[in-house]
Amino acid sequence: MIKKEKLLKGLESLVILGKNKNPLLNRHISSSLFFSELKPQERKAILEKFQEISVAQAKHLVILGQIKEEILKSKKDVY
Amino acid sequence: MKIRQEGLIKLAIILSVIVSLVYIAVRTALFLFAEYTAIEKFFASLLVAGDLFIILHSTGYAVNIIKMYSGKKKESYPGYESLKGKLPSVAILVAARHEPKDILENTFVTLKNINYENKRIYFLDDSSDEKYTREADELCRDYSLILFRRQIRHGAKAGIINDCLKALTEDYVVIFDADQNPLPEFLNVLVPIIEKDKKLAYIQTPQFYSNIEESRVARASAFQQAVFYEYICEGKSSGGAMFCCGTNVIFRREALMDVGGLDESTVTEDFATSVKFHAAGWKSLYYNHVYAFGIGPKDLTGYFKQQFRWATGTISVFKKVVWRLLTKPFSLSPFQWWEYLLSGSYYLVGLAFFILMICPIAYLLFKIPSFFANPEVYFLAFVPYFILSMSVFYFILIRRHYRAKDLFVGQLLATITFPVYIHGAISAILGRKPAFGVTGKVRSSALGYLSIWPQILMIFINFIAFTWGINRFLYERDAAVLVNGVWTLYYFAVLCSVFYFNTAKDIEIPCKRVAKRLKFEYKVLEEGKKYPRDTWKECLSIFFPERLNADDLIMVKLYVPGTSDVVIFEASVIWSSAIKGLGGYYTDLGVTVISERDKETLRKVLGK
Numbered sequence: 015m016i017k018k019e020k021l022l023k024g025l026e027s028l029v030i031l032g033k034n035k036n037p038l039l040n041r042h043i044s045s046s047l048f049f050s051e052l053k054p055q056e057r058k059a060i061l062e063k064f065q066e067i068s069v070a071q072a073k074h075l076v077i078l079g080q081i082k083e084e085i086l087k088s089k090k091d092v093y
Numbered sequence: 094m095k096i097r098q099e100g101l102i103k104l105a106i107i108l109s110v111i112v113s114l115v116y117i118a119v120r121t122a123l124f125l126f127a128e129y130t131a132i133e134k135f136f137a138s139l140l141v142a143g144d145l146f147i148i149l150h151s152t153g154y155a156v157n158i159i160k161m162y163s164g165k166k167k168e169s170y171p172g173y174e175s176l177k178g179k180l181p182s183v184a185i186l187v188a189a190r191h192e193p194k195d196i197l198e199n200t201f202v203t204l205k206n207i208n209y210e211n212k213r214i215y216f217l218d219d220s221s222d223e224k225y226t227r228e229a230d231e232l233c234r235d236y237s238l239i240l241f242r243r244q245i246r247h248g249a250k251a252g253i254i255n256d257c258l259k260a261l262t263e264d265y266v267v268i269f270d271a272d273q274n275p276l277p278e279f280l281n282v283l284v285p286i287i288e289k290d291k292k293l294a295y296i297q298t299p300q301f302y303s304n305i306e307e308s309r310v311a312r313a314s315a316f317q318q319a320v321f322y323e324y325i326c327e328g329k330s331s332g333g334a335m336f337c338c339g340t341n342v343i344f345r346r347e348a349l350m351d352v353g354g355l356d357e358s359t360v361t362e363d364f365a366t367s368v369k370f371h372a373a374g375w376k377s378l379y380y381n382h383v384y385a386f387g388i389g390p391k392d393l394t395g396y397f398k399q400q401f402r403w404a405t406g407t408i409s410v411f412k413k414v415v416w417r418l419l420t421k422p423f424s425l426s427p428f429q430w431w432e433y434l435l436s437g438s439y440y441l442v443g444l445a446f447f448i449l450m451i452c453p454i455a456y457l458l459f460k461i462p463s464f465f466a467n468p469e470v471y472f473l474a475f476v477p478y479f480i481l482s483m484s485v486f487y488f489i490l491i492r493r494h495y496r497a498k499d500l501f502v503g504q505l506l507a508t509i510t511f512p513v514y515i516h517g518a519i520s521a522i523l524g525r526k527p528a529f530g531v532t533g534k535v536r537s538s539a540l541g542y543l544s545i546w547p548q549i550l551m552i553f554i555n556f557i558a559f560t561w562g563i564n565r566f567l568y569e570r571d572a573a574v575l576v577n578g579v580w581t582l583y584y585f586a587v588l589c590s591v592f593y594f595n596t597a598k599d600i601e602i603p604c605k606r607v608a609k610r611l612k613f614e615y616k617v618l619e620e621g622k623k624y625p626r627d628t629w630k631e632c633l634s635i636f637f638p639e640r641l642n643a644d645d646l647i648m649v650k651l652y653v654p655g656t657s658d659v660v661i662f663e664a665s666v667i668w669s670s671a672i673k674g675l676g677g678y679y680t681d682l683g684v685t686v687i688s689e690r691d692k693e694t695l696r697k698v699l700g701k
Binding site for chain 2 (some may be wrong): 023027030031034035038039041042043045046048050065068069072
């Protein structure tokens with residue numbers, strides 16, 4: 015059981031963290047791949063994966079935002 | 094095979110040290126025994142001092158590499174499981190003064206994301222400007238940080254950390270600069286190591302600039318960092334002389350309290366405090382794995398500011414190290430003394446560069462000899478030393494997957510910084526203390542020509558000397574004139590790189606225009622977030638109802654021209670330039686298409 019206010023706060027902090035964390039670490043790690051022993055093709059494949067994760071993350075955030083909106087509109091106070 | 098290769102490397106290094114010593118011995122003998130005038134002897138003594146400085150530091154580098162290869166192979170460090178669920182408490186400190194909010198926000202996001210339960214994050218806000226204090230309050234609220242401020246400012250970053258230390262109770266203290274973004278595993282890896290050895294005062298991890306694709310200065314300074322954090326730090330650590338670099342470091346709080354906190358008397362408090370740790374019998378360790386990413390200076394303004402601060406601070410500590418050596422010679426081991434004296438004097442390199450530059454000029458323009466040898470002796474002594482030492486330097490770094498071109502650009506940047514190093518050295522010797530400032534990281538800007546007058550003046554003088562040297566050679570046919578002429582041409586070319594670095598432009602990403610007047614719909618998924626750019630790039634000329642910005646993530650529905658096909662894809666905006674039109678913007682847009690499948694589809698439809 016969780017109160018509406020606490021749930022919204024939790025969702026908000028998830029949104030903030032999710033919004034920034036993946037693209038940021040993605041960018042840093044992509045740069046460091048330059049120094050790796052991986053072949054260009056392997057590096058490219060890893061970059062593709064990073065980007066796919068970023069896209070998935072962006073979509074999750076959109077959904078998370080929608081859930082937040084629904085909870086905000088709802089009259090229920092306990093979940 | 095690997096052992097044999099390492100043996101060969103050690104042999105090459107020893108050979109390079111031997112030829113360096115032969116070179117300096119020949120130089121010194123010629124200086125001592127040749128009969129010249131007082132002014133010529135003066136220039137010669139400067140040149141010998143400059144050469145000796147460079148050779149001492151090259152030898153120091155060689156010793157570090159040998160030390161590293163001779164050290165323990167594949168040290169086994171305790172893992173996270175060794176903590177057996179009892180997690181020591183850790184205080185993570187980030188000190189900042191007037192840092193941009195977005196830089197800090199990135200740092201706190203990654204700090205919150207560290208996988209370690211028993212941690213507390215402290216934001217040490219030293220800002221005096223109301224805008225920054227308000228932003229600090231907002232950050233603390235959004236990221237549940239513990240805010241620490243002080244009433245009376247003293248000792249810059251070291252001062253506020255020391256003030257905060259008094260109130261801390263945690264077992265360990267981690268310090269990050271405001272622009273460092275650690276990986277989630279940072280504490281899980283380092284805490285077990287420091288927990289196992291109770292005499293270990295701190296563990297230093299490398300600094301890594303990840304904005305190497307953003308500007309030439311950032312890229313070159315990243316490679317300078319790499320030279321330091323690879324073999325030099327590993328060698329220092331093997332000999333128990335690794336000093337702390339001020340960020341990405343975990344301290345035992347007890348050790349910090351034992352030495353009275355960070356040294357506030359200098360801007361390089363990290364270096365100064367390390368001497369105290371080692372003198373008090375504490376140990377240090379360098380853990381050569383990148384666990385935090387940072388942002389390097391994007392332009393010469395930021396770079397020169399950073400280097401001036403480091404030069405002044407380090408040389409001011411060097412004075413103290415020399416004094417300590419004279420008064421307490423047994424407080425450190427011989428290897429520790431050697432390393433501290435080398436590191437402390439490194440920033441005198443600006444003076445050494447300057448001397449090496451003016452000697453050929455003095456010879457060509459004023460016929461003042463400083464080498465005191467005929468060209469045959471010069472070639473016999475200098476060429477083996479130069480070729481072997483440079484080959485060893487490049488070879489061992491290329492072995493670690495660095496490119497010679499990048500390392501060379503790093504060296505160019507260091508050379509054009511010589512006036513800054515000289516200024517820093519003089520300030521330190523005179524006891525002036527530079528103000529602690531933020532290294533510019535947000536956008537790049539070019540310095541005015543007045544700010545780089547020493548480099549421009551030396552370019553001009555080298556050019557004049559070279560031209561005059563050609564004239565002299567045509568008449569005199571003297572090989573010594575030719576040798577000095579080559580050196581002025583070399584310094585002329587090297588110094589001209591100041592124009593290569595001094596640009597407001599970021600690195601341009603080549604882009605091929607593929608289509609015009611495309612009909613499409615789009616949706617911005619996320620604004621202003623950077624995505625990896627090392628992928629397929631396309632330019633589109635499109636009419637937008639709004640202005641799009643670089644780094645926006647967009648979802649696009651593209652109507653393929655001349656067909657009824659529609660392609661939907663996600664892309665990251667690399668750049669956009671917009672001209673306002675009726676009801677929107679005529680926009681040229683460079684994008685990175687995210688998914689491989691979308692790229693294939695787009696290639697097919699746009700290729701039609």
